[in-house]
């Protein structure tokens with residue numbers, strides 16, 4: 092045990108292979124996993140957060156030099172950058188060693204708060220449509236630190252109300268998009284929408300309004316019925332008729348073609364249903380998270396480089412899909428009842444993170460990772476993505492919280 096401890100302090104993540112492998116694992120191979128807690132991560136976020144104007148938010152990077160491209164607050168991705176600053180505040184408490192970086196928790200909280208301020212106006216209405224959960228991230232994190240912050244409470248409740256107002260009891264879902272309308276009764280729902288429901292549970296807890304939870308459950312149930320194929324894969328978009336609730340069409344917007352499986356969509360399904368099971372204990376959600384994960388993992392190549400679309404012949408990766416899936420798998424592992432499954436989800440998450448680091452660690456870029464694909468073929472590929480970085484940091488923190496890594 093002493094031997095393990097000593098090695099573990101030199102190579103913190105060695106503990107992980109020891110838990111899952113019966114034979115010794117070669118050290119050099121595992122060392123890249125230490126980059127999960129590289130001091131470069133806080134350094135990069137500090138450099139941007141302390142020099143840029145917090146009214147324009149990092150979104151994606153340029154392809155060649157990895158410089159952030161900034162967007163206005165009223166965009167669905169705005170919460171990820173301040174959200175990451177809060178995750179780095181959490182990391183200062185989780186990490187004892189170099190991984191926590193040179194700044195303390197208060198410093199990160201100051202940055203997280205100042206970068207959230209520009210988002211407050213969005214609580215009065217915004218263009219993010221279903222993505223209110225993503226917008227709420229920094230305010231949800233603020234409540235973990237200070238549950239009595241009235242500004243954050245109000246922001247969370249306002250975002251939840253905006254999402255809840257998009258619910259149709261007839262269709263049984265919230266409406267994802269106001270665009271992509273082909274006919275007068277179109278009601279488009281995308282698999283990404285499953286990521287936004289923890290917000291409704293949190294707001295339900297703050298307001299004692301049970302309707303918010305029912306909306307989340309109805310949407311999750313309707314999506315299980317219509318958005319999954321037999322093999323556990325997903326369509327990105329299902330359009331319903333808002334007058335009858337019937338399915339009109341199923342297709343893709345960001346993937347390769349209408350019958351293919353867009354990898355980030357499948358990752359949203361893993362994370363979203365793992366969240367739903369965590370929040371409700373409902374077995375249907377556990378089964379759905381498992382099916383989503385099985386499909387994702389059985390279609391990811393052994394080098395753990397996740398393609399942009401599982402059915403595309405192109406050699407194009409999406410590291411944001413890998414990060415979202417790894418973070419989702421770790422949540423699933425935490426709540427999974429079956430111990431063999433639990434070990435599988437944990438091991439797979441670690442493999443995805445390791446594969447992603449080996450492939451796309453980008454020391455000279457503003458972002459942590461390269462090789463993410465936002466939209467293809469719309470010339471938005473092979474970049475950093477602010478949400479790819481966010482879930483990468485979330486996954487690494489989760490490993491520490493579950494006692495699977497130290498940093």
Ligand SMILES: *[C@@H]1O[C@H](CO)[C@@H](O)[C@H](O)[C@H]1NC(C)=O
Nearest residue numbers: 204207208230233240242243
């Ligand atoms: C409360 O939260 C808001 C929004 O996250 C933040 O701007 C503000 O600084 C926080 N207030 C305190 C006293 O920490």
Ligand SMILES: *[C@@H]1O[C@H](CO)[C@@H](O)[C@H](O)[C@H]1NC(C)=O
Nearest residue numbers: 273340341342343348349350
């Ligand atoms: C995919 O589905 C959409 C929506 O039904 C349709 O507009 C588009 O033509 C389809 N694409 C192909 C290649 O069939």
Ligand SMILES: *[C@@H]1O[C@H](CO)[C@@H](O)[C@H](O)[C@H]1NC(C)=O
Nearest residue numbers: 154406407408409461462473
């Ligand atoms: C990863 O990014 C590099 C640099 O842009 C690029 O040359 C390479 O083709 C990308 N690989 C994949 C699989 O996307």
